Amino acid sequence: xxxxxxxxWKAWQRLAPRFIKSGRSSKLDPHLKVVLDDLERQxxxxxxxQSWIPTGSQANALQVAQGEMGKLLNxxxxxxxKSLQRVRSxxxxxxxxxxxxxxxxxxxxxxRPAPYAxxxxxxxxxxxxVGSSGxxxxxxxxxxxxxxxxxxQQRLERARLEMPSATDWGRDSDSFLICIDExxxxxxxxxxxxxxxxxxxQGSEPDFDRLPRAKxxxxxxxxxxxxLEQLFRCPQxxxxxxxxxxxxxxxxxxxxxxDLLQASIQIVLGWLLPVDGKPASLKIWMDHDSRHPHGxxxxxxxxxxxxxxxxxxxxxxxxVSWYDLDRIDSYIAYADQLAYLAxxxxxxxxxxxxxxxxxxxxxxxxxxxDLVERLKRLEHLEENGDVESFLDLAVQLQKTRxxxxxxxxxxxxxxxRRDLQLRLLETLDRRYQHRSRDLRKLEKAVDVVQRIxxxxxxxxxxxxxxxxxxxxxxxxxxDGDPYRVTELIAQYESIRDExxxxxxxxxxxxxxxxxxVAADRLEFDQAILIAEDWAHxxxxxxxxRFLRAKVLTTLGxxxxxxxxxxxxxxxxxxxxxxxxxxxxxxxxxGSWREIPAGYRAHNALDQQADDWYEKLQEAVGxxxxxxxxxxxxxxxRQDRYRHRLILRAMTAYGSxxxxxxxxxxxxxxxxxxxxxxxEPWPEIAFYRACILWNVKETQAASKWFDLxxxxxxxxxxGVTMQLLTACVGTAAYCCFDDQHFYDEAIEAIEAVGDSLPxxxxxxxxxxxxxxxxxxxxxxxxxxxxxxHYH
Numbered sequence: 001x002x003x004x005x006x007x008x009w010k011a012w013q014r015l016a017p018r019f020i021k022s023g024r025s026s027k028l029d030p031h032l033k034v035v036l037d038d039l040e041r042q043x044x045x046x047x048x049x050q051s052w053i054p055t056g057s058q059a060n061a062l063q064v065a066q067g068e069m070g071k072l073l074n075x076x077x078x079x080x081x082k083s084l085q086r087v088r089s090x091x092x093x094x095x096x097x098x099x100x101x102x103x104x105x106x107x108x109x110x111x112r113p114a115p116y117a118x119x120x121x122x123x124x125x126x127x128x129x130v131g132s133s134g135x136x137x138x139x140x141x142x143x144x145x146x147x148x149x150x151x152x153q154q155r156l157e158r159a160r161l162e163m164p165s166a167t168d169w170g171r172d173s174d175s176f177l178i179c180i181d182e183x184x185x186x187x188x189x190x191x192x193x194x195x196x197x198x199x200x201x202q203g204s205e206p207d208f209d210r211l212p213r214a215k216x217x218x219x220x221x222x223x224x225x226x227x228l229e230q231l232f233r234c235p236q237x238x239x240x241x242x243x244x245x246x247x248x249x250x251x252x253x254x255x256x257x258x259d260l261l262q263a264s265i266q267i268v269l270g271w272l273l274p275v276d277g278k279p280a281s282l283k284i285w286m287d288h289d290s291r292h293p294h295g296x297x298x299x300x301x302x303x304x305x306x307x308x309x310x311x312x313x314x315x316x317x318x319x320v321s322w323y324d325l326d327r328i329d330s331y332i333a334y335a336d337q338l339a340y341l342a343x344x345x346x347x348x349x350x351x352x353x354x355x356x357x358x359x360x361x362x363x364x365x366x367x368x369x370d371l372v373e374r375l376k377r378l379e380h381l382e383e384n385g386d387v388e389s390f391l392d393l394a395v396q397l398q399k400t401r402x403x404x405x406x407x408x409x410x411x412x413x414x415x416x417r418r419d420l421q422l423r424l425l426e427t428l429d430r431r432y433q434h435r436s437r438d439l440r441k442l443e444k445a446v447d448v449v450q451r452i453x454x455x456x457x458x459x460x461x462x463x464x465x466x467x468x469x470x471x472x473x474x475x476x477x478x479d480g481d482p483y484r485v486t487e488l489i490a491q492y493e494s495i496r497d498e499x500x501x502x503x504x505x506x507x508x509x510x511x512x513x514x515x516x517v518a519a520d521r522l523e524f525d526q527a528i529l530i531a532e533d534w535a536h537x538x539x540x541x542x543x544x545r546f547l548r549a550k551v552l553t554t555l556g557x558x559x560x561x562x563x564x565x566x567x568x569x570x571x572x573x574x575x576x577x578x579x580x581x582x583x584x585x586x587x588x589x590g591s592w593r594e595i596p597a598g599y600r601a602h603n604a605l606d607q608q609a610d611d612w613y614e615k616l617q618e619a620v621g622x623x624x625x626x627x628x629x630x631x632x633x634x635x636x637r638q639d640r641y642r643h644r645l646i647l648r649a650m651t652a653y654g655s656x657x658x659x660x661x662x663x664x665x666x667x668x669x670x671x672x673x674x675x676x677x678x679e680p681w682p683e684i685a686f687y688r689a690c691i692l693w694n695v696k697e698t699q700a701a702s703k704w705f706d707l708x709x710x711x712x713x714x715x716x717x718g719v720t721m722q723l724l725t726a727c728v729g730t731a732a733y734c735c736f737d738d739q740h741f742y743d744e745a746i747e748a749i750e751a752v753g754d755s756l757p758x759x760x761x762x763x764x765x766x767x768x769x770x771x772x773x774x775x776x777x778x779x780x781x782x783x784x785x786x787x788h789y790h
Contacts, residue, residue, distance in 0.1 A: 481718020
């Protein structure tokens with residue numbers, strides 16, 4: 001930090017985003033006058049900027065200058081003087097007020113980083129040893145076994161992504177054979193769980209020329225990958241997987257086999273397959289067991305069960321029997337493999353399930369004892385108007401093809417029922433206003449309603465429109481796809497003033513999600529301003545404490561991402577205090593404290609603060625206790641963000657005496673590590689790879705770099721997620737002489753291209769590391785990833 005910095009050194013970051021916004025909207029930002037008056041009091045002569053509204057080209061020039069600032073503030077960027085000259089030339093050629101050039105330079109000179117020298121805080125060699133060439137293993141070759149597994153994983157992933165469309169699958173078929181198997185944990189804490197799975201085959205008999213025979217009980221071997229690949233690539237076969245988890249965790253799911261089997265068959269025939277297809281003969285074969293021996297027949301029972309319901313009218317049930325798969329030609333072995341794919345109570349099955357991403361399969365349906373009855377009740381939705389039950393079920397089945405079919409069916413049926421569409425909107429409103437609302441379930445419900453309601457936005461009311469807007473902003477943020485909501489941002493700004501009058505709390509939520517969209521473009525100054533405007537707003541003290549805490553959390557996290565660590569610390573500390581006070585009044589808010597505490601700990605790690613361990617403890621509790629919990633259950637959903645945080649701390653300070661025992665115990669449990677779903681599991685996999693590399697478990701590190709990339713590939717990848725993929729691929733290639741990692745990194749870098757101007761310096765650093773790969777770049781890549789966990 002320069003001692004000669006003027007008091008107004010922050011002027012660029014306070015003004016540039018506002019002028020960019022003013023130029024793009026051709027309307028003066030309402031906060032500009034307040035900011036300019038404040039800067040005048042700090043000694044900056046702002047006369048030329050008063051009432052200035054940039055043209056479109058001037059706003060673009062300011063945006064480019066923002067990108068150059070990002071480069072200049074990157075500790076690995078080298079060409080500082082060339083970048084400064086580009087800014088001077090650009091702003092001069094666009095005839096922006098000349099004062100903006102010294103304003104830009106003052107901001108840079110105050111914030112410019114020292115060349116990055118790595119973390120070196122402990123005399124014991126703890127953090128200082130991480131990623132350094134002195135202690136790090138030399139660049140490695142990936143073993144043949146790991147490459148074989150990777151090739152099998154890649155082939156399976158491609159097969160899943162290239163599966164034939166399930167839309168109208170089987171509509172024109174006049175015969176079906178369904179082969180079913182199941183699996184249940186024998187005993188213990190997972191006894192309430194199980195899986196029923198199967199294959200629907202278009203034809204009355206197996207055709208091994210089209211889909212070859214398979215052996216059962218391949219579990220997670222290389223052969224299992226091949227079996228699943230064959231199945232996924234066969235257009236005549238539709239796999240289905242229905243995992244079960246009883247509400248009564250002490251119960252035994254296997255005791256309900258007959259009821260669950262009947263439910264699964266009805267769901268396949270009545271909902272997954274087209275009900276208005278060609279009349280078809282049907283055979284159903286199951287794997288035998290002690291209660292259903294080879295040849296056991298229940299054809300008459302199932303004919304009676306399905307008779308009289310129009311959903312099953314197309315089927316002529318010819319046979320429902322149990323067989324020993326060694327004594328009959330069938331596809332039961334494929335059903336066996338599918339069932340074990342979803343058997344998440346064992347490590348190997350979870351590993352294969354993660355790669356196969358079975359929950360994305362069109363035949364995936366989470367099964368419950370009452371699911372069929374709930375589906376049947378929806379047949380009368382127009383008469384009973386029970387939109388509450390529909391919404392609950394649609395939320396439960398969201399992100400499954402079954403859920404999509406359900407929502408599409410209801411959308412079609414309610415297209416002319418304005419009264420029921422309004423009732424859906426009223427239901428959302430009640431759920432939003434409920435004091436103990438589950439915000440995550442509410443977000444899913446908003447997504448469902450948005451797909452059904454055809455009433456014009458003007459008729460929906462501002463609250464419903466804002467709920468929809470907030471969810472879409474948050475969804476774009478989750479997918480790392482900030483440009484998906486470009487048009488929506490303009491629509492939101494057109495109703496924002498009305499929203500502030502009628503539903504200010506929801507407008508604040510939308511603003512904070514909008515800040516997240518800006519941050520996903522790596523425009524942290526813009527994100528900071530959105531939150532800062534609320535923190536300085538005269539209405540801020542009158543907002544609920546919980547909402548004020550969310551504003552300050554958002555402000556603190558993006559200040560940290562922008563490198564303003566001391567300011568971030570202050571804002572996040574305030575947020576924690578407010579969260580604590582809000583939780584005293586409403587204890588259900590207690591878990592939200594983890595969010596600002598987690599960002600505060602990340603900020604301390606970024607800053608290499610002396611009190612990093614105290615901040616870590618405040619966020620995760622006793623690290624030893626957390627590690628014990630993670631060892632017992634590595635994919636504990638409720639701990640996933642604390643999991644990422646402690647792994648990041650271990651990556652940096654794993655050999656520090658304060659964290660050494662916890663790190664050693666965590667690493668010792670690596671054979672039992674598993675993967676969870678969604679955010680932030682790609683980063684958890686990445687940090688596991690880094691920790692393993694640091695302790696010289698190099699081949700295990702290669703596996704976890706692979707898993708991080710596989711998990712990223714399985715998600716919808718917007719441009720920001722592509723940038724994360726580029727970071728992971730580059731880090732892996734710097735540790736391993738493996739063309740696969742290089743290809744992944746380059747493909748992701750090319751996908752980002754010029755769409756993230758603020759990432760230019762980061763992409764340059766990644767490209768430089770790929771040109772001269774070496775393990776010491778691992779630390780460099782880790783510092784680049786700050787954009788994502790904030």
